[in-house]
Amino acid sequence: xxxxxxSDGRKQFSSVINWAEQNQDDVIVQSRGQSKAVIIxxxxxxxxxxxxxxxxxxxxxxxxxxIAQRVRAANPDxxxxxxxxxxxxxxxxxxxxxxxxxxxVFEG
Numbered sequence: 001x002x003x004x005x006x007s008d009g010r011k012q013f014s015s016v017i018n019w020a021e022q023n024q025d026d027v028i029v030q031s032r033g034q035s036k037a038v039i040i041x042x043x044x045x046x047x048x049x050x051x052x053x054x055x056x057x058x059x060x061x062x063x064x065x066x067i068a069q070r071v072r073a074a075n076p077d078x079x080x081x082x083x084x085x086x087x088x089x090x091x092x093x094x095x096x097x098x099x100x101x102x103x104x105v106f107e108g
Contacts, residue, residue: 003028064091
């Protein structure tokens, strides 16, 4: 790992990028001794994005399970299958709304 100041980074931007790529290592960018940003190799960025997406999906699944549990608790007279179906319908509507608003994009 390498640390540079913002002013040095500005002057040597191309060489800093090349160093990060060639060494497959991070460059911490500081201002007045405070870390402000990190330049990372693109392959590491892709891994970071994948990890963020996995975390987002885990959180969404947890939230959906909590909704299904609340539906079951609020409606003890319906079966688990009926509660699951309600959860699926609510989820589908929520996802469709997010797609319409441009907040979710499905690649496929």
